[in-house]
Amino acid sequence: MSTATDTANEDLQHDHHDDHHAHHAPSGITRWLFTTNHKDIGTLYLWFAFIMFLIGGAMAMVIRAELFQPGLQIVDPNFFNQMTTVHGLIMVFGAVMPAFTGLANWLVPMMIGAPDMALPRMNNWSFWILPFAFLILIGSLFLPGGGPNFGWTFYAPLSTTYSNDSTALFVFSVHIMGISSIMGAINVIVTIFNMRAPGMTWMKMPLFVWTWLITAFLLIAVMPVLAGAVTMVLTDKFFGTSFFDAAGGGDPVLFQHIFWFFGHPEVYIMILPAFGIISHIIPTFSRKKLFGYASMVYATASIALLSFIVWAHHMFTTGMPVGAELFFMFATMLISVPTGVKVFNWVATMWRGSMTFEVPMLFALAFIILFTIGGFSGLMLAITPVDFQYHDTYFVVAHFHYVLVTGAIFSIMAAVYYWLPKWTGKMFDVTLAKWHFWCSLISVNLLFFPMHFVGLAGMPRRIPDYSLQFADFNKWISIGGFAFGLSQLIFLAVLIKASRKQGEPVDDRVWEGAEGLEWEIPSPAPYHTFDTPPVVK
Amino acid sequence: MVIKLVTIVVGMFGFGFALVPLYDVFCEITGINGKTDNTAAVYESVIVDDSRTVTVEFLTRTHTGMPWKFEAQTQRIEVHPGELNTVEFYVRNPASRPIIGQAIPSVSPGTAALYLNKTECFCFNHQPLQAGEEALMPMQFYVDPQLPEDISFFTVQYTLFDVTANATETEKIAMTQR
Amino acid sequence: MKKTLTSLTILLTMLSSHAVLAETASSKDPYQLNLTKGVTDISQQVYDLHMLMFTICVVIGVIVFGVMFISMFLHRKSKGHKPANFHESVKVEVAWTVVPFIILIFMAVPAAKTLIAMEDTTAPDMSVLVTGSQWKWHYKYMDHDVEYYSLLATQREQINNKFAKGENYLLEVDRPLVIPTGQKVRFLITSDDVIHSWWVPDFAVKKDANPGFINEAWTVVNEPGVYRGQCAELCGKDHGYMPVVVIAKEPAEFEQWVAQQAALQQQAREEEQRLLSMNMEMSDLMATGERVYQTNCAACHMPNGEGLPGVFPALKGSPITTADKPAHIDILINGRTGTAMQAFGKQLSLSELSAVITYTRNAWGNNTGDVVQPKDVYAVMNGQ
Structure with a gap:
């Protein structure tokens, strides 16, 4: 086996070598359009994700502005629904997922000692179809009748019989996003399987690589199911099938089963790479080896497997037999075991370390606490009888924003601050970055924590207007929202300064306790790295 | 490797669609959503359990766009498990055009659907009615004596849909010739 | 020791007086932080379950974050702490896999009990067919000749900020559902168009209304009163304007009300005939x-x-x-x-x-x- 892989490695590297010489350093826009370099593509993905984060964030600002006071002030309910829908789609498919793919592009080859991704041309393509998907999606908002208004979960029959014709554009753009993610995932898997440096055995692989490998398998397993679901929506709406229409023998609840069969693993797609990132940052700034490496790998794998048998916990109120409700409740509760193992391992890594608190570490620590709070509310949501009260309220909104914003997005920010000096060769503006951290931390909690209260008190989600008892908290939530939005402009400033290569030069290791192949190469990382594979002992 | 992965992708896309029939099978086994069989059951001389009575309630509704009058002649019936019963439903088409109707059953609690056996039902087929025509539609059923002890009461709902637009050509021709 | 005891007593009194306050305050308390206790046995069980989960989570959180903060405080480089060398321990790792698992079982048992109590299929005292449609609820009393639609009663002008908003802004309807107290009322829930969800927090009842299918839920309300809820599943443009209001009356009062309604509806039908x-x-x-x-x-x-x-x-x-x-x-x-x-x-x-x-x-x-x-x-x- 190993000889065969080695030969394959050599072949691939050989090919790449020729490639590089053929396209060496074209300049201007064509460099970015035709690039097959993993670092260039990683940068493209990351900037794209950041722009989408700002656009999706702007939509969140519209939502929060409307919810600042009871009554309708700024937008009409139909546009409000379009905002919640497109905000969700953009943040999930446009911000979080591409950001992780961008990090994978930059880091996976550098971490396993490969010269590039295994399929560089496909890599280029999987990025460049993405902007079109989002142009179509955002463009549909400007059509008469507007864009999708049925929530990012597009439950039938609201998205089929009762939607407007722009649904076709929505379906088309989701197809493109799906194809892009699938190609990205295939690339990651093939790279990790075939291009590891000699001596890089499975159990020596950095955790970011491990978590991404498992994520990539989740992606190729469930993105096609999403494609199937949107295709069925399309044919139900335009071609007279009745998958989800009771009149023709279909069932609207079936849609929810298919959607959440995709949707639940999707949630882990957005959090597993975050676990990987945190497992790099905590040991570095604790100056101590990660505690329980093997159990981290097993925990990640078991979370991924469990994610396939818990989907119906999103649909307890649809009327399931009690046996099914019990099964999905127990299975969901089980997930907290491997997740808990991870948190305990991180804490044990810090225990008796020698800690310093640089910006990436600050974000990582905030991640551990705030993600765990999201995990706790997740555990509460798993309890079926109580879920009947929580379901579709702001308690759920608070839960998944804790997991996705202070979880996934904080981990992405931590990752950017952690590896940015390696990418640019210069230390970022630490003062600004600390401002970014503290402003984000305070505002994000003001934004999402009171959502637990209004949710428990009975405020349903996805409503443009609410009764008077929720007015005070919503005002605070909106203020938190605006502050969090503005805080991200500080991040923009840091990134612009970094991309102009301003700042103190850094050495190869950058951070005192950093371990791994990516810290062995020069800073900034040269355009081509590991043309000859390193040997891992 | 790439080919294998692409095969997985294609397979999973297919699996998404396979979930549709799988779900129906799953529903049939577990009674999710109270779907009943849409083919006739055969009444084999089941032992009638006289010691138990079960109340079956019938509910009729017409969907948006369906002008028919639709009423259950028997709204509530007490049966012994295993006993064969017939109930009738009255329909009338007040519209000035022929319409084909399709009734969709739903049982609550869903588990009861597994034990409701219909030997004859208007809901198995499309039901055509000429303008102004009226009819009595029969439904013959028995409750399986295996019905769990804790269920002594269940509701059968029929929602009537206008499926004229989706009817097959032969049905349409049959309509105009009558 | 005595001092601790005194402070503990003070703390307990404060807590209990706070609880009394919370009970007397109306459900429209703008600073309501916690789940509604509700007015049925089931909603009380759900509330207790919620508090149990919450307490367990808080305890685990305090322990985990406590250890983390201690470590952040003591084991920092600026204090000259040198890193230790350990990076695995099978014993510890097994322990923190098994202990959470046991805690989970401890959580699962009462949860399963409550869930099974909710799935009570015995014959109800009365049934109401609840039908959702964009954006109103329809109630039909299955045992009486009474049915009607229930629409949002808040004026457009209040929503558009032209008039001052009333006390029950967005939570008021023209014709509330009326049910008797102390009886098992079954709700058969369905929809005419998209999926809606019928929710009354005080009953801990939330069930989706699926077009073409029926779902059921039930409640026994202990106290007469007015209980307000909302549609909980995104159902299109006016999803936020589709409240549920239920009035629970003493059985005798309810009988009187329902007879009166039946008579009124009969009268309305006769009036219609006359109009022809x-x-x-x-x-x-x-x-x-x-x-x-x-x-x-x-x-x-x-x-x-x-x-x-x-x-x-x-x-x-x-x-x-x-x-x-x-x-x-x-x-x-x-x-x-x-x-x-x-x-x-x-x-x-x-x-x-x-x-x-x-x-x-x-x-x-x-x-x-x-x-x-x-x-x-x-x-x-x-x-x-």
Whole structure:
């Protein structure tokens, strides 16, 4: 086996070598359009994700502005629904997922000692179809009748019989996003399987690589199911099938089963790479080896497997037999075991370390606490009888924003601050970055924590207007929202300064306790790295 | 490797669609959503359990766009498990055009659907009615004596849909010739 | 020791007085932080379960974050702490896999108990068929000859900030559901169009209304009162304007109420029959029609009849409101399959239908001059 892989490695590297010489350093826009370099593509993905984060964030600002006071002030309910829908789609498919793919592009080859991704041309393509998907999606908002208004979960029959014709554009753009993610995932898997440096055995692989490998398998397993679901929506709406229409023998609840069969693993797609990132940052700034490496790998794998048998916990109120409700409740509760193992391992890594608190570490620590709070509310949501009260309220909104914003997005920010000096060769503006951290931390909690209260008190989600008892908290939530939005402009400033290569030069290791192949190469990382594979002992 | 992965992708896309029939099978086994069989059951001389009575309630509704009058002649019936019963439903088409109707059953609690056996039902087929025509539609059923002890009461709902637009050509021709 | 005890007593008194406060405060407390306790045995169980989960989570959180903060405080480089060398321990790792698992079992048992208690399928004392449609609820008493629609009663002007908002802003309806206390009331829940979800927090009842299927839920309310909830599943444009209001009355009062309603509905039907032989004046029809239109139609077709381009069609200058009269009446009565246009034949009286049809055929410059009488509507409805 190993000889065969080695030969394959050599072949691939050989090919790449020729490639590089053929396209060496074209300049201007064509460099970015035709690039097959993993670092260039990683940068493209990351900037794209950041722009989408700002656009999706702007939509969140519209939502929060409307919810600042009871009554309708700024937008009409139909546009409000379009905002919640497109905000969700953009943040999930446009911000979080591409950001992780961008990090994978930059880091996976550098971490396993490969010269590039295994399929560089496909890599280029999987990025460049993405902007079109989002142009179509955002463009549909400007059509008469507007864009999708049925929530990012597009439950039938609201998205089929009762939607407007722009649904076709929505379906088309989701197809493109799906194809892009699938190609990205295939690339990651093939790279990790075939291009590891000699001596890089499975159990020596950095955790970011491990978590991404498992994520990539989740992606190729469930993105096609999403494609199937949107295709069925399309044919139900335009071609007279009745998958989800009771009149023709279909069932609207079936849609929810298919959607959440995709949707639940999707949630882990957005959090597993975050676990990987945190497992790099905590040991570095604790100056101590990660505690329980093997159990981290097993925990990640078991979370991924469990994610396939818990989907119906999103649909307890649809009327399931009690046996099914019990099964999905127990299975969901089980997930907290491997997740808990991870948190305990991180804490044990810090225990008796020698800690310093640089910006990436600050974000990582905030991640551990705030993600765990999201995990706790997740555990509460798993309890079926109580879920009947929580379901579709702001308690759920608070839960998944804790997991996705202070979880996934904080981990992405931590990752950017952690590896940015390696990418640019210069230390970022630490003062600004600390401002970014503290402003984000305070505002994000003001934004999402009171959502637990209004949710428990009975405020349903996805409503443009609410009764008077929720007015005070919503005002605070909106203020938190605006502050969090503005805080991200500080991040923009840091990134612009970094991309102009301003700042103190850094050495190869950058951070005192950093371990791994990516810290062995020069800073900034040269355009081509590991043309000859390193040997891992 | 790439080919294998692409095969997985294609397979999973297919699996998404396979979930549709799988779900129906799953529903049939577990009674999710109270779907009943849409083919006739055969009444084999089941032992009638006289010691138990079960109340079956019938509910009729017409969907948006369906002008028919639709009423259950028997709204509530007490049966012994295993006993064969017939109930009738009255329909009338007040519209000035022929319409084909399709009734969709739903049982609550869903588990009861597994034990409701219909030997004859208007809901198995499309039901055509000429303008102004009226009819009595029969439904013959028995409750399986295996019905769990804790269920002594269940509701059968029929929602009537206008499926004229989706009817097959032969049905349409049959309509105009009558 | 004594001092600790005293402070503990003070703390407990504070807590209990706070609890009393929380109970006396109305459900509209703007600083309500916690789940509604509700007024049924089930909702009480759910509340207890919620508090149990919450407490366990807080305890685990305090321990984990406590260890983390201690470590952040003591084991920092600036204090000259040297890193230790350990990086695995099978014993510890097994322990923190097994212990959470045991805690989970401890959580799962009461949860399963409550869930099974909720799935009680014994015969109810009475049943109500609850039907959701865009954006209103319909209640039908299965054991009485009473049924009606329940619409948002908050004025448009309050929503658009022209009038001051009332106490029950967005949580008030024209005709609330009335149920008896102390009896098992079963709700059969279904929908005419998209998926809705019927939710009353005080009963801990939330069930989806799926088109073409029925779901059921039940409750036994212990205390008479007015209980408010909302639609909990995104159901289109006015999802936020679809409240649920339930009034629980003592059984005797309820019987009286339901008999009165049955009589009123009978009377209304007779009145309808009488109207058939009469012709109404154009001006009366226009006046009633405008009122009916603003309550029932303006949400989609807009007060000016121009609709929302691409979503809801305009009525102003539309062939439906200006050409074929029977076809127009038919759409009003039966709705149109596959669109948000509902069957208003079930919702409005003959005179209201004839008025609103007359109104839409003559308002906003449609000026067809057509007058539609109740008997015209009756003819289409019954095929004569």
